[in-house]
Amino acid sequence: MELSDFTLSHEDPMTDDRMALMEALQKADDGNFLRSLAETVLQILMEADVEGLIGAGRYERSGERSTWRNGYRDRSLDTRLGPLNLRIPKLRTGSYFPPFLEARKTTEKALVSVIQEAWVAGVSTRKVDDLVQAMGLSGISKSQVSKLCKEIDERVGAFLKRPLEGEWPYLWLDATYLKVREGGRIVSVAAIIAVAANRDGRREIVGLHIGPSEAETFWATFLKDLVRRGLRGVRLVISDAHEGLKAAIQRVIGATWQRCRVHFMRNALAHVSKGQHTVVAAAIRQAFLQPDHKAASETWRHVADQLRVRWPKLGALMDQAEADVLAYMTFPSQHRVKLHSTNPLERLNKEVKRRADVVGIFPNEESIIRLIGAVLLEQNDEWQLQHRYMQVEAMAELDVPPTENPTLISTEAA
Numbered sequence: 001m002e003l004s005d006f007t008l009s010h011e012d013p014m015t016d017d018r019m020a021l022m023e024a025l026q027k028a029d030d031g032n033f034l035r036s037l038a039e040t041v042l043q044i045l046m047e048a049d050v051e052g053l054i055g056a057g058r059y060e061r062s063g064e065r066s067t068w069r070n071g072y073r074d075r076s077l078d079t080r081l082g083p084l085n086l087r088i089p090k091l092r093t094g095s096y097f098p099p100f101l102e103a104r105k106t107t108e109k110a111l112v113s114v115i116q117e118a119w120v121a122g123v124s125t126r127k128v129d130d131l132v133q134a135m136g137l138s139g140i141s142k143s144q145v146s147k148l149c150k151e152i153d154e155r156v157g158a159f160l161k162r163p164l165e166g167e168w169p170y171l172w173l174d175a176t177y178l179k180v181r182e183g184g185r186i187v188s189v190a191a192i193i194a195v196a197a198n199r200d201g202r203r204e205i206v207g208l209h210i211g212p213s214e215a216e217t218f219w220a221t222f223l224k225d226l227v228r229r230g231l232r233g234v235r236l237v238i239s240d241a242h243e244g245l246k247a248a249i250q251r252v253i254g255a256t257w258q259r260c261r262v263h264f265m266r267n268a269l270a271h272v273s274k275g276q277h278t279v280v281a282a283a284i285r286q287a288f289l290q291p292d293h294k295a296a297s298e299t300w301r302h303v304a305d306q307l308r309v310r311w312p313k314l315g316a317l318m319d320q321a322e323a324d325v326l327a328y329m330t331f332p333s334q335h336r337v338k339l340h341s342t343n344p345l346e347r348l349n350k351e352v353k354r355r356a357d358v359v360g361i362f363p364n365e366e367s368i369i370r371l372i373g374a375v376l377l378e379q380n381d382e383w384q385l386q387h388r389y390m391q392v393e394a395m396a397e398l399d400v401p402p403t404e405n406p407t408l409i410s411t412e413a414a
Contacts, residue, residue: 035082037374042077042086046098050089053096067093077101156373159380160208164226167233168196168206169398170335170390171255174239174342175213176352176372180362189365191372192222193352195345196231197338199395201388205348205380206231208373210365216244223252235398236331238342241267241324259324261288261340271314280307280314288340293329300326332394348379 050069056062072087089096175190190213197203206229209222219242237249238258246257265281272280283303290296300322308315328339338344355375362368383389 035084038079039084039086042084042098046086046089049098050091050096054091067091075101153370156370156377159377160369160373161229164196164206164230164232167199168231169199169233169235169395170197170339171206171231171234171237171253172196172239172342172345173237173245174345174349175242176349176356178356178362178368179360180365180368182364186361189368191352191368193345193348193372193376194222194226195348196234197390199233199392201390201392201395203344203383203389205376205383208369208376210368214243216248219245219248220252223248227252236327236339238328238339240342246324256327256330257324258327258339259321260342261325261328262343263341264321264325268314268317271311271317280311283307284318287326290329291333293326296326296329297322332391332397334391334394338390348376351375351379 053066054068055064055066068091070090070092072089075086075088077084077086086098088098088101172195173192174195175192177188178191179186180189181187189210192207192209192211192213193205194207194209195203196206207222207226209218209225211218211222213219231253234253234255236256236258237253238260239245240260240263249255249257265284268284269277269281283306284300286303287296287300290299300318304315304318304322307318328336331339352372352375355371356362356368359367359371362371
């Protein structure tokens with residue numbers, strides 16, 4: 001079945017559209033999920049528009065029919081998602097040209113809005129219908145608009161709930177805070193994104209969860225779901241210092257926790273006047289330049305003793321955070337640049353925020369899963385086409401006992 005088959009059947013008015021959309025989504029595993037989705041949506045809209053112009057569906061017998069279809073002509077539409085390859089329906093008598101191609105600047109904005117509304121407010125067909133009308137199209141029923149979300153939700157749901165196979169030594173967790181309507185109020189919730197690297201050195205997005213990030217029960221529920229889906233072999237979890245997370249890691253996974261170095265530095269500098277930030281940060285970073293965990297720990301304590309004379313609260317903070325901030329130093333040196341913070345997720349988080357900022361306030365948590373899940377699916381596909389994220393040879397060092405490999409001293413022993 002091709003995109004040209006997006007028409008209404010006289011036997012089942014939604015079967016053809018649903019099958020074509022599902023096929024298009026299944027073929028969208030090449031890193032071009034959003035572009036394929038945009039092409040599919042526009043094709044559905046054109047087919048419905050032509051049907052309204054003709055006065056009858058494909059193969060439908062109707063006294064109101066004014067003409068018949070007569071194949072297609074190809075046309076490209078340039079957008080931020082990349083060039084969209086469209087097939088414009090042709091008529092035996094008269095002509096059809098989609099109005100949105102006549103004003104490309106407004107078309108892209110309307111198209112992106114239509115897709116965003118389909119993700120975020122799929123239950124509100126009126127909003128999508130208004131945007132379709134703004135594109136100059138007509139004859140789009142509310143049932144046609146509302147069905148655009150169903151297959152997207154199924155595709156995203158399958159991605160987020162897929163089984164996890166093999167061992168995943170490293171797990172990164174980071175939170176992006178979004179606004180959502182809840183019980184008539186606007187509240188802030190955390191969208192927790194989980195990324196893991198497997199034994200082959202490749203990284204994948206393995207989970208998305210919405211809730212209050214400070215609650216231990218929230219973290220425990222999320223981690224248990226990852227374990228239930230097959231997450232195993234985790235040696236190190238990297239995240240910011242969320243209340244309840246450390247206890248949940250020990251209880252559910254039993255792995256070492258690495259406190260994000262970047263976030264810790266921000267917390268540390270909060271105890272110092274702005275004019276001293278550069279000097280204090282440079283002093284603390286001396287520990288990170290050491291070749292192994294033992295040297296890093298000795299340097300850390302020496303710097304803490306020097307700083308506590310003037311900033312006692314900073315010294316106490318360094319004493320309390322030493323094991324967690326330096327945990328990554330007990331792992332293979334080739335991997336450490338990726339393990340000391342959640343910075344490897346920075347680009348992913350920026351893309352998530354960029355898409356979410358367009359929405360502003362989400363109508364419910366389900367709408368967050370729909371939009372953010374689609375973004376994560378697209379990014380994960382791109383990662384699978386790239387080179388390995390971490391050196392696979394160094395993974396073997398994780399199996400060497402600490403007594404035989406001095407670079408893998410356990411956090412407890414330190």
